[in-house]
Amino acid sequence: MEKSGPRHWLLLILFALFVIFLYGPTLTIFILSFQGPDGGLTFPMRGVSIYWFQNLFEPQMVGDFGGSLERSLSLALIAPSLVGVALFGFSLSYDEFSRTIMAAGSDNTLPLEVFAMTTNVTTPVLYALGSMTTLFSFAVVITVTLTVLAMRRKRGAKLAG
Amino acid sequence: MSLPAAAVPSGAAATAPARGRVLPSAMPYLQALPLWLVMGVFLLIPIATIVMVSFWEDQETGLAPTFILDNYRDVFATQVTFTTYLSTLRYAAIVWVSTLAIGFTVAYVLAFHIRSTLWQMVLFQVCAVPFLTSNVIRMISWIPFLGRNGLLNSTLIGLHITDHPLEFLLFSPFAVVLTFVHLYALFMVVPIFNTMMRIDRSLIEAALDAGARPIEVLRHVIIPLSLPGIAIGTIFVVTLVMGDFVTVQMMSGGQSASVGLLIKNEISLLQYPEAAAHAVILLLTVLMMVWAILRVVDIRKEL
Numbered sequence: 001m002e003k004s005g006p007r008h009w010l011l012l013i014l015f016a017l018f019v020i021f022l023y024g025p026t027l028t029i030f031i032l033s034f035q036g037p038d039g040g041l042t043f044p045m046r047g048v049s050i051y052w053f054q055n056l057f058e059p060q061m062v063g064d065f066g067g068s069l070e071r072s073l074s075l076a077l078i079a080p081s082l083v084g085v086a087l088f089g090f091s092l093s094y095d096e097f098s099r100t101i102m103a104a105g106s107d108n109t110l111p112l113e114v115f116a117m118t119t120n121v122t123t124p125v126l127y128a129l130g131s132m133t134t135l136f137s138f139a140v141v142i143t144v145t146l147t148v149l150a151m152r153r154k155r156g157a158k159l160a161g
Numbered sequence: 162m163s164l165p166a167a168a169v170p171s172g173a174a175a176t177a178p179a180r181g182r183v184l185p186s187a188m189p190y191l192q193a194l195p196l197w198l199v200m201g202v203f204l205l206i207p208i209a210t211i212v213m214v215s216f217w218e219d220q221e222t223g224l225a226p227t228f229i230l231d232n233y234r235d236v237f238a239t240q241v242t243f244t245t246y247l248s249t250l251r252y253a254a255i256v257w258v259s260t261l262a263i264g265f266t267v268a269y270v271l272a273f274h275i276r277s278t279l280w281q282m283v284l285f286q287v288c289a290v291p292f293l294t295s296n297v298i299r300m301i302s303w304i305p306f307l308g309r310n311g312l313l314n315s316t317l318i319g320l321h322i323t324d325h326p327l328e329f330l331l332f333s334p335f336a337v338v339l340t341f342v343h344l345y346a347l348f349m350v351v352p353i354f355n356t357m358m359r360i361d362r363s364l365i366e367a368a369l370d371a372g373a374r375p376i377e378v379l380r381h382v383i384i385p386l387s388l389p390g391i392a393i394g395t396i397f398v399v400t401l402v403m404g405d406f407v408t409v410q411m412m413s414g415g416q417s418a419s420v421g422l423l424i425k426n427e428i429s430l431l432q433y434p435e436a437a438a439h440a441v442i443l444l445l446t447v448l449m450m451v452w453a454i455l456r457v458v459d460i461r462k463e464l
Contacts, residue, residue, distance in 0.1 A: 007375070008274055011266070011269070011270045011274050012270065012274065014266055014267075014270065015266075015267060015270040015271070015274075015284075018263060018266075018267050018288070018346070019287060019288070021343065022288065022291045022343070022346075023291065024306065025299065025302035025303050025306050025343070026291060026294070026298075026299065026302050028302060028305050028306050028312055029298075029301070029302040029305065032305055041304070041305060043305065043310070043311075043312060043315065126301065127302075127305075129298070130294075130295075130298040130301065130302060133294055133295055133298060134291075134294045134298070137290055137293040137294045138290055140293065141286055141289065141290050141293060145282075145286060
């Protein structure tokens with residue numbers, strides 16, 4: 001396939017638009033989570049602060065994502081080619097909402113907490129939580145990728161030597 | 162080989178030659194046993210329970226384990242069922258077309274227009290990361306963007322494209338479709354990308370050498386060979402949209418219905434037999450759709 005010319009660039013622009021579409025809304029709430037203490041759920045920004053992040057950790061937040069994180073990491077370590085599958089599994093248990101809302105008892109999971117917050121929280125603390133979980137996911141993906149790359153390099157060195 | 166495996170299970174691992182002291186003929190069954198146990202306990206028994214409860218009678222004092230068809234009669238007797246199915250199917254169709262167009266394009270760019278394997282991997286991860294964050298958070302992140310005083314409306318007013326905020330952007334069918342596409346586009350990208358990466362590059366070269374234009378290569382080589390990935394992505398997207406209730410409830414502001422939402426409401430009202438009957442019919446509908454997709458495309462060829 002030709003790798004230059006107008007068609008190539010048009011396709012790359014479309015790809016970039018898709019990435020913007022994916023990240024745009026997340027970026028909005030990331031910015032809004034730094035609202036000042038008087039800020040609301042929408043723009044304009046009323047000052048810049050980490051007030052809502054501090055606020056987030058004051059009440060007890062319960063999540064069940066620690067366990068699933070550990071599991072998907074070890075899976076990825078066993079077989080690098082399973083990363084895709086592991087990420088699927090991680091994501092699905094991390095974000096198990098529809099099933100948890102029906103089956104969970106008094107133990108709250110993170111998605112349930114978020115859903116409850118959408119109905120009864122009217123402050124940017126909601127966005128602070130969203131930003132935190134997004135950053136957390138980023139950290140997981142970067143860690144897994146770097147681990148896989150390091151493993152491959154090690155294996156390549158072994159084969160060469 | 163350096164690319165992340167997609168969510169397509171491989172059957173290769175299960176066919177290792179039978180060794181050990183156990184009777185050789187029993188070995189395959191033993192190897193398949195864990196899968197059967199998992200499937201049985203977590204899939205077959207729950208579904209059998211739902212089917213059973215759908216025939217039970219809802220009485221004032223509780224559920225009576227009988228065998229009546231009233232629940233199903235109630236489902237088909239009301240116009241609500243049909244309008245709800247129609248609305249759900251419409252969402253599924255619009256979301257399917259949108260995710261297919263976006264997913265195919267993105268997978269095509271990743272597979273054929275990114276030179277280095279490292280960059281392919283990096284960009285694939287860039288597409289995959291949002292998928293790892295909570296769906297509910299990705300949903301609510303549209304609210305400050307689409308809202309009455311949201312970013313989009315402020316921008317449009319600032320650019321003098323419109324003089325009053327557009328009301329249809331949030332809490333509308335438009336918002337539901339947009340959120341669905343945002344949430345599920347990746348389910349299309351991953352399987353299509355996976356099949357595209359397996360296309361033998363020499364086939365494309367041969368087509369180009371034989372004088373085919375790029376658009377003809379796309380139409381006669383790439384699309385036919387990507388069909389299994391398209392089918393898998395379609396199954397993902399269609400089943401997810403058909404069963405959804407959270408997105409529809411949240412993004413339509415309660416103004417739109419879906420079958421999932423109908424079932425959820427019945428469960429909230431403790432009408433379990435009615436909900437079970439609805440669930441059985443929804444399950445059959447979705448299974449028929451999956452069956453139809455598998456009739457059109459043979460995905461087994463690719464697995």
